Amino acid sequence: DAGVTQSPTHLIKTRGQQVTLRCSPKSGHDTVSWYQQALGQGPQFIFQYYEEEERQRGNFPDRFSGHQFPNYSSELNVNALLLGDSALYLCASSSGGHGGELFFGEGSRLTVL
Amino acid sequence: KQEVTQIPAALSVPEGENLVLNCSFTDSAIYNLQWFRQDPGKGLTSLLLIQSSQREQTSGRLNASLDKSSGRSTLYIAASQPGDSATYLCAVATNAGKSTFGDGTTLTVKP
Numbered sequence: 466d467a468g469v470t471q472s473p474t475h476l477i478k479t480r481g482q483q484v485t486l487r488c489s490p491k492s493g494h495d496t497v498s499w500y501q502q503a504l505g506q507g508p509q510f511i512f513q514y515y516e517e518e519e520r521q522r523g524n525f526p527d528r529f530s531g532h533q534f535p536n537y538s539s540e541l542n543v544n545a546l547l548l549g550d551s552a553l554y555l556c557a558s559s560s561g562g563h564g565g566e567l568f569f570g571e572g573s574r575l576t577v578l
Numbered sequence: 579k580q581e582v583t584q585i586p587a588a589l590s591v592p593e594g595e596n597l598v599l600n601c602s603f604t605d606s607a608i609y610n611l612q613w614f615r616q617d618p619g620k621g622l623t624s625l626l627l628i629q630s631s632q633r634e635q636t637s638g639r640l641n642a643s644l645d646k647s648s649g650r651s652t653l654y655i656a657a658s659q660p661g662d663s664a665t666y667l668c669a670v671a672t673n674a675g676k677s678t679f680g681d682g683t684t685l686t687v688k689p
Contacts, residue, residue, distance in 0.1 A: 469621075496675065507582070507667055507679030508622070521676050555621060557677075564609035564671035569622040 467492055469558050469570035477576045478546050486541040486573045490558030497539040498567070499531060500555040508555055514539050515562035543575075551577045580605045582670055584680035591658055592688050599653040599683045601668035606646045609673040613642050613653050616665045616682070625666075626653070658687045 470489045478484050490497050496515045500508035510523035514533035533539045537558075543550055553572045559565040581604045591597055601611070610629050614622040626635045626642040628651070634643040641654040651668055665684045669677040 471621075498675065498677070500679075505681070507669075507681045510676050510678070513675050515675075521674055523676070553619075557622075559675065562675060564673050564675045564677070566610075566624060566627045567612060567622075567669070567671075567677060568624060569614075571621040574619070 469556055469568055471554075471556050471570035471573050473573055474571065475574045475576075477578060479578050480546055480548060482546050482577075483542065483544045484546060484575060486543075486554050486556075486575075487538065488541070488556030488558075488570060489538045490556075491568050494558040494560050494568070495537050496559045496562050496565070497533060497537065498557045498559070499539070499541045500557065501525075502553040502555055502572070504552075511541070513562075520562060546577045548577050551575060580608075580670060580672075580678040582668060582678050582680040584666075584668060584683050586683060587681070588684045588686075590686040590688065593658060593660060595658050595687075596654070596656050597658055597685070599655070599666050599685070601651040601653070601680055603649045603651075603670045603678075605670075606649055607672070608646065608670045610671050611642075611644050611651050612669050612671065612677070613640075613651075614667045614669065616667060618665075622667065655685075658685075660687045660689050663687050 498513040499511040502508040557567040639656040665682040
């Protein structure tokens with residue numbers, strides 16, 4: 466049973482560029498949430514996707530956008546990258562679109578130079 | 579706005595000790611509380627999930643308790659081992675699915 470998978474694991478971008486991160490949820494899960502984790506801090510909620518719609522959003526600017534596909538996989542897009550966007554981006558899957566148990570992937574480490 | 583605090587930020591204990599990690603939250607209207615473990619540079623591994631109607635959950639040497647009225651949860655680790663060294667995070671979830679995390683407690687268990 467595959468767990469949550471994320472790609473790429475590491476990437477380096479320069480300021481102003483755009484990045485796309487990908488996530489496949491755990492088998493049987495239909496809800497994907499994205500989190501940003503800065504070094505030494507807890508994860509911060511970006512948004513949640515359920516039934517291909519953004520259901521909830523945290524305090525992040527519109528430069529952060531996402532998408533969920535019919536197979537429940539998801540993408541996180543960040544435009545006009547800033548140095549402060551450097552972080553570990555974590556994808557969590559759950560079931561049913563509400564506050565169920567979260568299962569996380571290994572994350573995508575983004576470095577913005 | 580929900581705020582989650584974890585104290586202490588770091589803890590060092592000798593192998594074999596029993597220990598307690600603390601998590602407090604400001605809004606008691608939670609759906610569940612989940613404890614995670616995170617190794618350096620890695621993702622989060624779920625340890626225990628406590629639903630809002632429950633008082634505690636146990637898994638092996640781990641026991642987590644929840645007191646919604648006081649906005650507190652504890653994670654008890656029995657007979658600690660060097661392999662328990664990691665950062666432990668708690669997260670409280672709303673019924674809509676948004677989880678708020680604390681900044682974690684970094685545990686070091688010395689052989």
